[in-house]
Each structure stands twice: as C-alpha cells, then as structure tokens.
Amino acid sequence: xxxxxxxxxxxxxxxxxxxxxxxxxxxxxxxxxxxxxxxxxxxxxxxxxxxxxxxxxxxxxxxxxxxxxxxxxxxxxxxxxxxxxxxxxxxxxxxxxxxxxxxxxxxxxxxxxxxxxxxxxxxxxxxxxxxxxxxxxxxxxxxxxxxxxxxxxxxxxxxxxxxxxxxxxxxxxxxxxxxxxxxxxxxxxxxxxxxxxxxxxxxxxxxxxxxxxxxxxxxxxxxxxxxxxxxxxxxxxxxxxxxxxxxxxxxxxxxxxxxxxxxxxxxxxxxxxxxxxxxxxxxxxxxxxxxxxxxxxxxxxxxxxxxxxxxxxxxxxxxxxxxxxxxxxxxxxxxxxxxxxxxxxxxxxxxxxxxxxxxxxxxxxxxxxxxxxxxxxxxxxxxxxxxxxxxxxxxxxxxxxxxxxxxxxxxxxxxxxxxxxxxxxxxxxxxxxxxxxxxxxxxxxxxx
Amino acid sequence: xxxxxxxxxxxxxxxxxxxxxxxxxxxxxxxxxxxxxxxxxxxxxxxxxxxxxxxxxxxxxxxxxxxxxxxxxxxxxxxxxxxxxxxxxxxxxxxxxxxxxxxxxxxxxxxxxxxxxxxxxxxxxxxxxxxxxxxxxxxxxxxxxxxxxxxxxxxxxxxxxxxxxxxxxxxxxxxxxxxxxxxxxxxxxxxxxxxxxxxxxxxxxxxxxxxxxxxxxxxxxxxxxxxxxxxxxxxxxxxxxxxxxxxxxxxxxxxxxxxxxxxxxxxxxxxxxxxxxxxxxxxxxxxxxxxxxxxxxxxxxxxxxxxxxxxxxxxxxxxxxxxxxxxxxxxxxxxxxxxxxxxxxxxxxxxxxxxxxxxxxxxxxxxxxxxxxxxxxxxxxxxxxxxxxxxxxxxxxxxxxxxxxxxxxxxxxxxxxxxxxxxxxxxxxxxxxxxxxxxxxxxxxxxxxxxxxxxxxxxxxxxxxxxxxxxxxxxxxxxxxxxxxxxxxxxxxxxxxxx
Numbered sequence: 001x002x003x004x005x006x007x008x009x010x011x012x013x014x015x016x017x018x019x020x021x022x023x024x025x026x027x028x029x030x031x032x033x034x035x036x037x038x039x040x041x042x043x044x045x046x047x048x049x050x051x052x053x054x055x056x057x058x059x060x061x062x063x064x065x066x067x068x069x070x071x072x073x074x075x076x077x078x079x080x081x082x083x084x085x086x087x088x089x090x091x092x093x094x095x096x097x098x099x100x101x102x103x104x105x106x107x108x109x110x111x112x113x114x115x116x117x118x119x120x121x122x123x124x125x126x127x128x129x130x131x132x133x134x135x136x137x138x139x140x141x142x143x144x145x146x147x148x149x150x151x152x153x154x155x156x157x158x159x160x161x162x163x164x165x166x167x168x169x170x171x172x173x174x175x176x177x178x179x180x181x182x183x184x185x186x187x188x189x190x191x192x193x194x195x196x197x198x199x200x201x202x203x204x205x206x207x208x209x210x211x212x213x214x215x216x217x218x219x220x221x222x223x224x225x226x227x228x229x230x231x232x233x234x235x236x237x238x239x240x241x242x243x244x245x246x247x248x249x250x251x252x253x254x255x256x257x258x259x260x261x262x263x264x265x266x267x268x269x270x271x272x273x274x275x276x277x278x279x280x281x282x283x284x285x286x287x288x289x290x291x292x293x294x295x296x297x298x299x300x301x302x303x304x305x306x307x308x309x310x311x312x313x314x315x316x317x318x319x320x321x322x323x324x325x326x327x328x329x330x331x332x333x334x335x336x337x338x339x340x341x342x343x344x345x346x347x348x349x350x351x352x353x354x355x356x357x358x359x360x361x362x363x364x365x366x367x368x369x370x371x372x373x374x375x376x377x378x379x380x381x382x383x384x385x386x387x388x389x390x391x392x393x394x395x396x397x398x399x400x401x402x403x404x405x406x407x408x409x410x411x412x413x414x415x416x417x418x419x420x421x422x423x424x425x426x427x428x429x430x431x432x433x434x435x436x437x438x439x440x441x442x443x444x445x446x447x448x
Numbered sequence: 449x450x451x452x453x454x455x456x457x458x459x460x461x462x463x464x465x466x467x468x469x470x471x472x473x474x475x476x477x478x479x480x481x482x483x484x485x486x487x488x489x490x491x492x493x494x495x496x497x498x499x500x501x502x503x504x505x506x507x508x509x510x511x512x513x514x515x516x517x518x519x520x521x522x523x524x525x526x527x528x529x530x531x532x533x534x535x536x537x538x539x540x541x542x543x544x545x546x547x548x549x550x551x552x553x554x555x556x557x558x559x560x561x562x563x564x565x566x567x568x569x570x571x572x573x574x575x576x577x578x579x580x581x582x583x584x585x586x587x588x589x590x591x592x593x594x595x596x597x598x599x600x601x602x603x604x605x606x607x608x609x610x611x612x613x614x615x616x617x618x619x620x621x622x623x624x625x626x627x628x629x630x631x632x633x634x635x636x637x638x639x640x641x642x643x644x645x646x647x648x649x650x651x652x653x654x655x656x657x658x659x660x661x662x663x664x665x666x667x668x669x670x671x672x673x674x675x676x677x678x679x680x681x682x683x684x685x686x687x688x689x690x691x692x693x694x695x696x697x698x699x700x701x702x703x704x705x706x707x708x709x710x711x712x713x714x715x716x717x718x719x720x721x722x723x724x725x726x727x728x729x730x731x732x733x734x735x736x737x738x739x740x741x742x743x744x745x746x747x748x749x750x751x752x753x754x755x756x757x758x759x760x761x762x763x764x765x766x767x768x769x770x771x772x773x774x775x776x777x778x779x780x781x782x783x784x785x786x787x788x789x790x791x792x793x794x795x796x797x798x799x800x801x802x803x804x805x806x807x808x809x810x811x812x813x814x815x816x817x818x819x820x821x822x823x824x825x826x827x828x829x830x831x832x833x834x835x836x837x838x839x840x841x842x843x844x845x846x847x848x849x850x851x852x853x854x855x856x857x858x859x860x861x862x863x864x865x866x867x868x869x870x871x872x873x874x875x876x877x878x879x880x881x882x883x884x885x886x887x888x889x890x891x892x893x894x895x896x897x898x899x900x901x902x903x904x905x906x907x908x909x910x911x912x913x914x915x916x917x918x919x920x921x922x923x924x925x926x927x928x929x930x931x932x933x934x935x936x937x938x939x940x941x942x943x944x945x946x947x
Binding site: 095096097098118142151154163167169171173174175176177178180181183184185186189195206207208230234235236238275276277278282331333334335337365366367368398400403418423425428431434435446448 | 645742
C-alpha cells in the first residue's frame with residue numbers, strides 16, 4: 001500500500017471536493033451527504049478513502065446516480081464519491097474485441113464509440129443513456145438482452161479497485177480467458193459499492209448483430225402465454241431478448257408508441273439478432289411454433305421502430321406514475337418455468353392492494369418486475385409490505401427473492417430492500433468484514 | 449507425516465479408525481501401495497502422497513470427513529478424475545484426499561429451466577450424454593471431458609475449445625452446494641433469477657479447492673446447434689495462420705472454435721493411429737468451427753473462408769459429413785496422446801495473451817525453445833489467445849528438469865510482458881504459484897488472501913495452492929524440489945509468507 005502523508009485535517013481534504021451548493025445532486029433516498037468529491041484519478045480516490053478511514057466517514061460511491069434508489073437508505077452519509085470525471089476510454093482494441101474504460105464513463109458514450117466498428121458491449125440496463133459503467137458493474141445491472149447475451153459479469157475481464165483502505169489494486173486483465181488467482185471480477189460485479197471503489201474495467205466485446213427483427217405476440221389468456229413460452233424455450237431458436245408484459249403494461253406501451261388498437265392482453269416481445277437468413281427463418285419459425293396460441297402478433301423490422309420499442313422495453317418510464325403517487329419497483333427472482341404461475345398469483349394478490357400495478361418480466365431468465373403506484377394517503381404500503389414478506393417465504397425453497405428496487409420510505413421502513421435470509425449471508429458478512437473492516441463503504445445499504 | 453506432527457495427541461492409526469467408523473474400511477485407503485496412484489495428477493513434475501484417500505458417497509459423508517479433518521487439524525482436498533494439469537489435486541501437505549467418484553449421480557434434469565443438477569463426481573461428458581437425445585448439451589468441453597468431473601471443472605473453472613463462443617465453466621454454473629472448511633454445508637447462488645448479494649458462485653468457481661468442496665452443482669444446459677460446419681486450413685507459415693486468426697476475430701465473427709496446431713504436433717499426430725492426412729511438412733493448421741441455425745450457416749462459413757483465402761493458405765478442407773468432422777477433430781483431440789510418440793516426456797503449459805499478439809509471441813516462444821535447447825510443440829485455443837506450449841524433453845537427461853522449468857518460466861514472463869496472464873484454464877495450483885508475483889502486487893495477493901481466510905481460516909482446504917510460498921519474484925526452480933521438504937524448509941523462515 002502506498003503510504004501517503006495524511007492530508008490536512010480540515011474538511012474538505014482533497015482538491016476534488018465540491019462546494020456545498022452542489023450537494024443536493026447527491027441525495028440518496030432523501031439523505032444528503034455532508035460532502036462530495038469528484039476525483040479525476042485513482043490516486044485521488046485513494047486519498048479520499050484514506051481520509052474516510054481516518055474520519056470514519058460513510059462513503060457512497062456515485063456514478064450518474066441512476067441506481068441509487070436500489071438498496072436500503074444510507075445509515076450514515078458523509079461523502080459522495082463520484083467517479084464521473086474518471087470517464088476516459090484509455091485502451092480500445094477493436095481487433096481484439098476488448099476495451100478498457102474508466103468507471104465514470106457513460107455506457108451510451110462507450111456504445112457510440114464501439115458502434116463505429118460494428119461492436120458493442122451487449123448489455124442494455126435501464127437508465128441506458130445516463131448510466132455509468134461503474135454503476136452498472138456495482139449493480140450487475142441487466143436488461144432484456146440478458147436472455148441471449150448474459151449479464152455484465154460475463155463480460156468483465158478486469159477491474160481496477162481502490163480498496164476501502166485506499167490501496168490500489170487490479171484483478172483480471174485484458175485477455176478473454178483467465179484463471180490466474182481468484183475470479184475477483186465476479187466478486188466485485190454486483191457488490192454494490194461495498195467492497196471498494198472501481199477505477200476502470202476491461203470488457204470483452206461482441207460484434208453488433210448484422211440485423212434485428214422483433215416479434216410481439218399477443219395473448220388473451222395466461223395459460224396460452226405459458227405454452228407459448230415453453231414452446232419457445234424448448235426450441236432451437238436463439239432470441240436475444242424475450243420480454244413479458246401484462247395487459248396494463250402492454251396497453252401503456254402501445255399508447256406510448258402510438259400502436260393504436262393493436263395491443264391488448266398479455267404480450268411477449270421476442271428479439272432476434274443474427275445474419276439476415278437466420279433472423280428471417282426464426283421469425284417464420286416462431287410464428288409456426290406459436291401457431292394457434294397467438295391471439296395476434298406484430299412484426300417490427302424497421303430499425304427505428306425497433307429502437308423505439310426496445311428503448312421503452314428496457315426502461316421503467318412507461319410504467320411509472322406522476323407525483324403525488326409513489327412509485328414502487330420490485331424485482332422478483334423465480335425459476336423461469338414458474339413465471340406464469342407467479343404472474344397469476346401476483347395479479348390476484350396485488351388487486352387486493354387496490355393500487356395500479358404493472359407486471360413485466362425477462363421471461364426465460366426468471367426475473368419479474370412489479371411496478372406499483374401507491375397512494376401515500378392510504379395504507380397501501382403496509383399491505384404491499386406484507387405481500388412482499390409472504391412472497392419471500394414462498395420463494396424460500398427455490399432460493400428465490402423479492403428485492404425492493406425502488407420505493408417510498410413508507411415501504412422501505414417496513415421491509416428490508418433485499419430480504420436475504422439464506423445461510424450464505426454469513427459468508428457475505430465475513431467477506432465484507434474482511435475487505436472493509438471499518439464499514440465505510442455504503443454501510444447498511446446492501447445485504448451486508 | 450502431517451498427521452503425527454500436527455496432532456500429537458492422535459496417532460495415524462486412530463485417525464484411520466475414525467475414518468473407517470465413518471465410511472467402512474473398503475472406502476479408506478491408507479497403505480503406501482494404495483496411496484501411490486494418488487501422489488500426483490496430470491502435473492507429473494510434482495508428487496506427494498496423501499495420508500488417506502477416502503471415498504465418500506454423499507454430502508453428509510463429505511461433511512463428516514471435513515469435520516474430522518478440522519477437529520484434528522489435518523489438511524484435506526477433493527479429487528475427481530485427477531486430470532489437473534497444475535497439481536490441483538496433489539496433497540501438498542499430506543492429509544486426506546476425498547475421492548468423489550462415488551458421488552456421480554445426475555440428480556435432476558430440468559429442460560424447461562435448461563438446467564441439470566449433478567453431483568461433483570459426474571464426468572463432464574456424461575452431462576451432455578444425459579440430455580443429447582433432447583437436443584441439449586453442457587457447453588464447457590475441456591480436452592479431458594471424457595474423464596474429468598464437474599467438481600474438478602468447477603474447482604479449476606475449466607475451459608475447452610468451444611469456450612470461445614460459449615464461455616468457460618463459470619458462465620454455466622448457476623448454483624452450488626458446498627462443504628466449507630468451517631464444517632458446514634452451504635448453498636450458493638440460485639437457479640431462480642438473479643442471485644442476491646455477493647456472487648459467491650462466481651467467487652467459488654476457479655478457487656482450486658482452496659475455499660471448500662463443491663458437493664453439488666446446478667449447471668446450465670444449452671440447446672444443441674442444429675448446424676455445424678468445420679474446416680481445416682493448412683499453412684506453410686505460422687504467421688499466415690496467426691494472421692488468419694486475427695483476421696477472423698477482427699472481422700467480428702465469433703466461431704464456435706478456432707484452434708491452432710503447429711508443425712511438431714502435426715508430425716506427432718500423423719505418425720500415429722489417428723493420422724488424419726495433414727501434410728507432414730505443413731507449418732501450421734487451423735481448425736475452425738462455426739455453429740448455429742441451418743439458416744445462415746453457409747454464410748458464416750463463407751465469411752470465414754473469405755478471411756482464410758485472403759492469406760497464403762496451402763489447402764482448405766471443409767468437412768462434408770459428421771464423420772469427416774469427427775476426423776478433423778480427432779487430430780486436435782489426440783494431440784496430447786501423440787506427443788508420447790515423439791518424446792519420452794512432455795510438459796503441457798498454459799498461458800494467455802491478447803489474441804492480436806499471437807504472431808509475435810509464437811515467434812518468441814520458438815526462439816526461447818532454441819535458446820534453451822528444447823523442442824517445443826504448440827496446440828492451442830488460438831481464438832481465445834490461450835496458448836498451450838508443450839515442452840518436449842527426456843527426464844533421463846541430467847539437467848532436463850531444470851532446463852524445462854527455466855524455459856517454462858521464460859515463456860510465462862513473455863505472456864505477462866505482452867499483457868497476458870499465467871493461466872487460461874489449467875489453474876495455478878502448485879505449478880505456477882511462485883509466478884503469481886509476476887502478475888499480482890503484494891497488496892493484491894493480500895486482498896485475495898483475506899478472501900481465502902473468510903472461507904478457509906485454518907488453511908486446511910487444499911493448502912499450498914495458488915498463493916506463492918515465499919517472497920521475491922517467481923522462480924520456477926521451486927518446482928523441481930520435492931514438495932515433501934518444502935514446508936520444513938520454509939516454515940520459520942522470515943521470508944515465509946502464509947496466505
């Protein structure tokens with residue numbers, strides 16, 4: 001560890017500190033930090049963390065802030081450490097399909113650069129335009145394309161991490177296959193900023209698909225959705241995304257996209273990205289295997305129409321409410337083949353809350369998202385909290401989970417955001433304790 | 449023996465009796481004759497006899513053995529088929545080897561969720577065999593797949609030729625059950641959507657048995673590709689072959705496999721029973737496979753052929769049938785067996801480099817071989833930049849071992865110098881631990897050491913693996929020492945660091 005001479009005790013301790021007038025932008029779930037800094041280099045991050053160790057500050061690593069609704073509200077919040085000025089792309093080897101990006105770089109900017117060479121990082125999480133790579137890795141955030149391409153953890157080859165004590169470390173490298181030492185990239189992906197602050201990443205890239213087409217299948221009844229899904233998942237088709245929408249969500253989507261009158265009932269949006277011949281064959285084959293299940297379908301082949309559709313499908317916006325209604329977003333992790341059964345159950349139980357709700361899913365990946373609009377003047381939050389607890393117990397046997405990804409204090413005060421109660425939580429706590437013994441990184445916000 | 453020194457209160461015989469009480473005597477090996485075959489694995493340069501080899505048949509029994517080991521402070525490690533090429537299953541400090549071949553049941557196949565739940569002793573290829581009638585398969589395909597087990601694959605994060613397109617073991621493991629050194633059974637990860645909390649499955653896979661023993665794995669199954677095209681391209685110059693590899697990757701095509709076989713390997717193969725008719729004077733051969741749907745497969749092949757033909761290529765063969773395809777692959781898959789015909793001994797290395805550096809690194813390796821006076825061969829996953837330089841030698845010659853180690857060290861340094869790493873799929877094990885400082889700083893080793901101690905605080909689970917035993921830069925010479933002496937030699941030494 002590089003021993004820096006301790007900085008001046010006066011606060012702010014580093015040159016990258018922001019004036020108090022700018023702190024409001026770093027508010028996390030209603031809590032404002034005492035200070036914020038936007039370091040430009042790993043060395044500056046290291047100095048900040050050393051100060052934090054000394055002063056026992058609670059540090060929230062920050063990218064664009066688009067995922068700070070995740071997790072529990074901060075117990076303490078002394079320093080917002082924003083990586084947004086670490087936004088370079090220092091190495092890009094298109095011929096190797098590898099890139100090194102600093103953690104504060106926005107995904108959208110990286111994708112633009114890559115697209116010029118017909119390459120991409122095949123992940124499409126919500127907040128696509130704002131999100132930084134650092135925030136995405138911290139949350140292992142994913143979107144519809146996870147069905148065909150996996151999640152960010154599958155593309156993370158190397159990571160620069162400033163440890164909680166300020167030590168600068170690096171794990172993995174720019175090569176696409178590596179078993180040298182422990183696979184620390186996996187530990188860091190999805191660690192929610194609790195184990196260190198990221199300075200930069202190496203990612204594996206993929207070629208952009210030569211062409212894409214999307215089939216939106218419409219279904220009046222849930223049992224037909226079940227059989228349509230099971231036929232698709234047993235087939236040799238290789239879609240890149242399979243998205244499920246309930247009636248409320250599909251109606252809103254239709255309205256948003258001005259698809260007048262065509263959208264009704266449940267929808268499955270299936271995207272194929274491949275060589276032209278392969279895409280066309282799959283579109284044809286899908287309609288064939290779905291055959292009589294279908295109550296209607298649309299083919300979206302125009303690139304702009306597809307871009308609009310998938311811009312919506314990966315984002316939350318069209319399922320969100322305006323104030324004073326309060327938005328709740330839940331992620332429910334289930335076995336993929338239990339999707340329809342759970343949707344049925346949720347429809348029944350959520351109607352008891354008497355708040356509008358929308359159900360969407362990365363079908364085939366076992367990830368359901370519930371969007372619910374709570375009226376703060378009612379007791380809806382309490383009723384939803386008990387539902388969450390009930391579902392958590394029901395999912396215990398398959399090691400499923402219900403995560404509160406977004407919700408008002410009235411809900412988060414009632415239920416833990418993660419609700420993780422499995423035995424291996426003990427191991428996670430020990431890891432946190434070993435790597436951040438003074439608990440300065442995102443204390444109280446994650447499962448540990 | 450480790451047992452007597454670590455636990456003076458108990459004799460070896462008493463511990464054996466406890467093991468027999470748990471498992472019956474036919475599942476506890478303890479005589480030198482019985483233990484001999486367990487003194488080394490695929491890395492024959494190392495050997496060390498365990499004190500006991502036991503054959504548990506359930507998670508419960510694994511748990512009881514680990515608890516026993518913990519009670520007595522005896523090291524333990526699991527072993528599948530013993531095909532590790534980095535010494536992963538050598539009992540470096542003696543102790544108990546848990547041979548998991550009796551835990552070989554496929555517990556569940558769930559095609560709706562595209563997963564299989566298997567015990568660790570299940571042979572890799574048997575997973576595919578169990579689901580191929582339904583047109584599914586398990587993707588990671590290490591060359592050892594007819595023998596190596598899922599447990600071993602998980603421990604080493606095994607790769608294989610088709611990982612170029614489909615990823616390595618860690619990309620295909622959803623959940624694990626593991627007995628950890630604290631004497632408890634844990635479930636890690638989940639098949640239900642995304643796991644919550646730290647990715648402990650990702651952390652465990654590839655930890656080489658130093659974090660615990662996997663007693664069950666839930667792995668992902670893929671639908672078999674309906675169409676496969678395989679071609680073989682023969683080159684008169686190595687650089688034309690490597691330029692082709694770079695050309696294919698740069699073109700944005702991801703073949704299912706992209707393998708390279710060099711001249712010495714071709715000669716070894718062609719001299720044997722698996723001869724596939726590759727011209728013996730060829731400088732290099734590329735084996736390229738694309739897969740996918742019938743629709744578009746010809747276009748994929750055409751694009752590859754276009755790149756292939758843009759370089760100086762002597763001959764291109766496209767397999768016209770499954771038999772022909774199998775024959776083309778036979779050359780690749782039997783390469784290792786073939787070396788025995790051209791050299792009394794050979795040492796299979798593993799290193800990774802950025803794939804665009806292939807031409808320069810292969811040149812460098814060749815000249816290193818000349819420098820050290822040793823013949824080399826190379827058969828490797830070119831598309832991944834994952835090299836397997838093979839050093840051919842004769843152990844009967846006085847200084848063979850020293851020269852092999854010196855050459856191996858020089859090759860690894862060369863990989864690191866161009867931005868590569870020490871291993872792509874074989875692991876660090878005993879083989880490369882003293883090289884870890886070429887790649888990691890002391891701080892980085894400390895962070896991994898802290899992680900290790902979370903799981904394995906007493907260092908009883910597969911001790912001496914991965915982490916360097918002494919300070920200073922990596923020296924392969926330690927490999928040539930009998931590991932038996934090593935502990936006593938280094939313990940108490942101020943330079944001795946235990947991670």
